[in-house]
Amino acid sequence: xxxxxxxxxxxxxxxxxxxxxxxxxxxxxxxxxxxxxxxxxxxxxxxxxxxxxxxxxxxxxxxxxxxxxxxxxxxxxxxxxxxxxxxxxxxxxxxxxxxxxxxxxxxxxxxxxxxxxxxxxxxxxxxxxxxxxxxxxxxxxxxxxxxxxxxxxxxxxxxxxxxxxxxxxxxxxxxxxxxxxxxxxxxxxxxxxxxxxxxxxxxxxxxxxxxxxxxxxxxxxxxxxxxxxxxxxxxxxxxxxxxxxxxxxxxxxxxxxxxxxxxxxxxxxxxxxxxxxxxxxxxxxxxxxxxxxxxxxxxxxxxxxxxxxxxxxxxxxxxxxxxxxxxxxxxxxxxxxxxxxx
Amino acid sequence: xxxxxxxxxxxxxxxxxxxxxxxxxxxxxxxxxxxxxxxxxxxxxxxxxxxxxxxxxxxxxxxxxxxxxxxxxxxxxxxxxxxxxxxxxxxxxxxxxxxxxxxxxxxxxxxxxxxxxxxxxxxxxxxxxxxxx
Numbered sequence: 001x002x003x004x005x006x007x008x009x010x011x012x013x014x015x016x017x018x019x020x021x022x023x024x025x026x027x028x029x030x031x032x033x034x035x036x037x038x039x040x041x042x043x044x045x046x047x048x049x050x051x052x053x054x055x056x057x058x059x060x061x062x063x064x065x066x067x068x069x070x071x072x073x074x075x076x077x078x079x080x081x082x083x084x085x086x087x088x089x090x091x092x093x094x095x096x097x098x099x100x101x102x103x104x105x106x107x108x109x110x111x112x113x114x115x116x117x118x119x120x121x122x123x124x125x126x127x128x129x130x131x132x133x134x135x136x137x138x139x140x141x142x143x144x145x146x147x148x149x150x151x152x153x154x155x156x157x158x159x160x161x162x163x164x165x166x167x168x169x170x171x172x173x174x175x176x177x178x179x180x181x182x183x184x185x186x187x188x189x190x191x192x193x194x195x196x197x198x199x200x201x202x203x204x205x206x207x208x209x210x211x212x213x214x215x216x217x218x219x220x221x222x223x224x225x226x227x228x229x230x231x232x233x234x235x236x237x238x239x240x241x242x243x244x245x246x247x248x249x250x251x252x253x254x255x256x257x258x259x260x261x262x263x264x265x266x267x268x269x270x271x272x273x274x275x276x277x278x279x280x281x282x283x284x285x286x287x288x289x290x291x292x293x294x295x296x297x298x299x300x301x302x303x304x305x306x307x308x309x310x311x312x313x314x315x316x317x318x319x320x321x322x323x324x325x326x327x328x329x330x331x332x333x334x335x336x337x338x339x340x341x342x
Numbered sequence: 343x344x345x346x347x348x349x350x351x352x353x354x355x356x357x358x359x360x361x362x363x364x365x366x367x368x369x370x371x372x373x374x375x376x377x378x379x380x381x382x383x384x385x386x387x388x389x390x391x392x393x394x395x396x397x398x399x400x401x402x403x404x405x406x407x408x409x410x411x412x413x414x415x416x417x418x419x420x421x422x423x424x425x426x427x428x429x430x431x432x433x434x435x436x437x438x439x440x441x442x443x444x445x446x447x448x449x450x451x452x453x454x455x456x457x458x459x460x461x462x463x464x465x466x467x468x469x470x471x472x473x474x475x
Contacts, residue, residue, distance in 0.1 A: 014397060014398075014427075015397065015427065015428045015429075018397055018398060018399075018400040019400060021400060022351075022400045026348045026349075028348075089379075090374060090375070092375075093374065093375045093376065093377045094349070094377045095349075095373065095374040095375060095376060095377040095378050095379060095380070096374060096379045096380065097370055097371070097374045097380050097382060098379060098380065098381045098382065098399075099381075099382045099384075101381060101382070101383050101384070101395060101399075102382060102383065102384035105384065105391075108388075108390070108391045108394060108395075109390060109391070109394065114398055115395075115398055116398055116399065117381050117399060119349070119379045121349075
């Protein structure tokens with residue numbers, strides 16, 4: 001009996017793996033069929049997200065992380081590592097320049113590492129719509145650790161938190177004052193905060209600002225320094241149902257260009273994984289992760305179904321009515337949904 | 343959203359030891375603007391690194407930029423390694439300084455196109471599109 005494509009992926013054949021990744025990325029029927037067959041074999045990898053603003057050094061840090069995983073200080077079982085690196089697609093041409101590999105030269109020639117670049121193809125949350133699918137393929141193929149690098153993210157690209165088990169948010173010195181750290185969004189999703197380029201001036205300020213932000217956000221610690229004195233603060237009631245709420249995100253300095261601080265970062269990643277496993281947070285995150293994926297796919301499928309059941313001419317007609325201010329956009333949506341028989 | 347979409351994926355690599363990547367970057371940018379997904383590897387790539395990247399990225403096209411004069415050493419190695427990895431469908435294009443007397447031999451080896459200085463990016467885009475049909 002010939003080996004099927006999905007069996008070849010499970011056997012770790014690289015050519016089958018790379019072709020499958022393309023099928024899944026292109027959302028082809030064949031790709032979806034293989035995903036179907038691979039799904040029961042997923043759920044073993046530790047998914048680590050790396051996000052942060054453009055130019056903070058995410059790719060260089062990922063390069064160092066993978067290198068450290070593959071060259072541990074003492075003899076341990078070497079984990080295999082996959083990297084999914086997402087870069088933005090052009091909103092005008094649809095093309096993309098995927099340059100994350102430039103920073104990952106140290107990983108060349110290592111058969112335990114697989115680096116795949118992908119373009120965001122119009123998705124806005126920092127990932128591509130098929131990134132979760134690619135991660136599942138790597139997971140089924142037996143990679144122990146999967147690093148997912150998002151597009152350079154600003155403040156609101158937080159989709160990675162619903163895909164990864166452990167989310168690392170990378171900052172760099174000089175990206176803004178303390179007020180930036182109070183804003184909602186990307187800093188909230190961090191399980192681990194990294195100030196990269198720690199050899200640059202201003203790194204201490206960035207570290208301090210982030211630690212201050214966290215000490216206010218984690219009132220259960222209860223004690224803060226004020227005018228040189230320690231003061232206890234009344235505890236705010238917990239409003240987070242997730243049972244891993246007691247994990248306080250560490251703030252770590254790294255210099256990814258020479259590897260300083262990367263060993264400590266790996267220690268924290270491992271500690272976070274263990275924390276999730278012992279606190280039950282792992283299962284909660286798995287549930288949230290899969291729920292999110294089903295939700296996304298459902299939305300996509302509904303949109304597709306709607307798209308195919310409404311004649312394009314009707315759509316144009318309703319749009320024209322909105323442009324002429326005859327009906328409001330909300331009324332137009334009502335009409336369009338009724339017109340599609342949904 | 344939700345529909346299958348295929349893009350031409352191209353690997354642009356600087357093979358060998360010369361550090362002049364202006365041309366490679368111009369081509370990468372032009373292909374991006376033509377709607378392709380371009381994976382740029384950076385400088386000083388060995389044939390092993392180029393083949394590994396082509397495999398991991400599942401590209402249809404590899405574009406090598408060589409200005410060092412080492413093309414008759416590097417290109418046959420890349421072609422052989424691509425075949426060994428089972429990447430027999432990958433199209434190979436060359437750019438940079440390739441003397442006329444070497445072109446026929448390179449074409450015989452399996453190079454799909456050679457773009458010297460002064461080639462318009464439009465021609466490169468068209469040739470790549472044709473090769474990927």
